[in-house]
Amino acid sequence: MIINSRFFNRSELTGFIVLAAVLFVILPLSLDVFRLNLVAKYLTYAFVALGLVLCWGYGGILSLGQGVFFGLGGYCMAMFLKLEASSVENTKIQSTPGIPDFMDWNQITSLPLFWQPFHSLTFTILAIILVPGLFALIIGTAMFKRRVGGTYFAIITQAVAAILTILIVGQQGYTGGINGMTDLRTLKGWDIRPDHAKVILYFVEVVLLFACIGIAQFIRLTKLGRILVAMREQEDRVRFSGYSVANFKIFAFCMAAIFAAIGGAMFALNVGFMSPSFVGIVPSIEMVIYTAVGGRTSIFGAIWGAILVNFAKTSLSESFPQLWLFGLGALFIAVVLAFPNGLSGLWADYVQPRIDRLFASRKAKAGWTDNSVADGAPAE
């Protein structure tokens, strides 16, 4: 098929252009900085959703612990920012100047060893990718090599999310506890708090998001992506064909973890704090739900899912605090029962055929005879 040899087929290209136009042009022009910053916060979840498309939508591995990787990435970034904000001049009222404020409150008198390397930005950026990646590699190897999958994997990742949350909350002196790391100020001397910085960070994030979309799309189109899909559909046959199913699963899981970690790091930068409430079981399941609502097998669908569900959450909880949990719960049930492919499934079933037909009839009028245009439209 000629379509698959191109990087995007036509409907994906439309999706790409629409998303790029909305994120790069329409939203920055139409929203004030506060709202734009909210969108930036939603987009951090889009990274996680993108990873889940690869790992859950394509690989069939449901991870309920994406919050762990989101949190690891976020905490790595936040540790660097916190160290920079806790310079000796900024913290001279403390009994031990030069260490983060929460350590001082918890009677810790010197910077713990694992905090030391986070003075370096290079190390921090490497850590954002490598720490979650390695962690996912360990979990993935332990689980998939022993052929643990499906619901068991989901439950164990969930337990990992619970463990990490309890650990972060419990070890207040080292992690900032339940309040997390607050009061993050500068990145290499550049203040991240004023409005113009928020706008710049927003654009950095969108560029990163598109880079990740490119990587995901590339993985999807190569043989790797097809093996992932084959594995989801018939794991045994792929294994009998001689492929190492475990290694492909580990790869997909690690990619998802790294995407989530990038999202987490951008979260710390854009929102200006990081706390365990973005790590635990509830946020992890919510991340899965963004993906489910948007469409678990569609890269662009999942990103729209993350943006729209978060938008709905913010606006509903602002105006109807009583109702929004009902609405959210009903939305999940409806999506699972009625539209298992989410928004993108709805789009592909109802909107796309009409657009195709519109194009087809126009081209027919113009006297073109391109058969491939009607691809995907129902037979008439």
Place this chain on the structure above:
Amino acid sequence: MFGDYSIGDLGSIFVMQGFAGLILFSVYVLMALGLAIIFGQMGVINMAHGEFMILGAYVTWMTSNLFQAYMPSLFGGYFFLAMILAFIASGALGMLVEWVLIRHLYKRPLDTLLATWGLSLMLQQAYRSVFGAREVGVELPQWMLGSLHVTDSIEVPINGVFVMGLTVLITVSVAYVLYLSRWGRQVRAVVQNRIMAGAVGINTEKVDRYTFGLGCGIAGVAGSAFTMIGSTGPTSGQLYIVDTFLVVVFGGAASLLGTIASAFSISQTQSTLEFFMSGSMAKVLTLLAVVGILMLRPQGLFALKVRK
């Protein structure tokens, strides 16, 4: 960490913490029994299980208030009625949920997780709207307060012993129902081979509905027991759901004996460690150990050998 205590002290500590862990054990077992039936037998991941438990806790709370207001003389016995009511309420809600939601999802087990998560959000909000966001506590009747003095350094709380006895009773009856009654045989037949079970004349849909109802009903009873160790709020159930899933998986899904053994080992480890370190670290260590063992032995403690 043991160095500061003498052997005798250590013995007392272990016994005391062991009994303190008994109530936790009971709640775990009751929660996990329901979940083991639903997850182990039916393959449905019921994330709303904690909310079914909390429904039982609220029913218990309402019953105790009712007794206090209208029948103060009978207050000592309210708990028995509350338990039965909790079972009926949670079981009925469970059967309704199975009919509306779960039966459409038997072919997609991972999706039941998302749908029941949505359900749990709605139930939490419903509790918040009906009972208020504040946590409520149940007053224990006089005879359940206090403790038995075994030796000078060992005291056993009476309500713990009571809940423990209750758990044993319920576990035995569940085992009886599942393994010896005609209905239990039907349940296991449907689990092993749905199509063949249907072909020999078992009404599989009815069996599914009652099985789900039974699991939820037991969660309701767990809620009754829960009122003795904690106060009830709209989101209290969510705190227990992961622990309970771990108990079920650790025990080996579909094995009742494994569920009990794993609930016992997890609750006792946690309770004993809590004496020596902070509660959160005890929990972290316990969960880490469970996850570690599960990585080495994914099928759980007591795995059934089945041909696939």
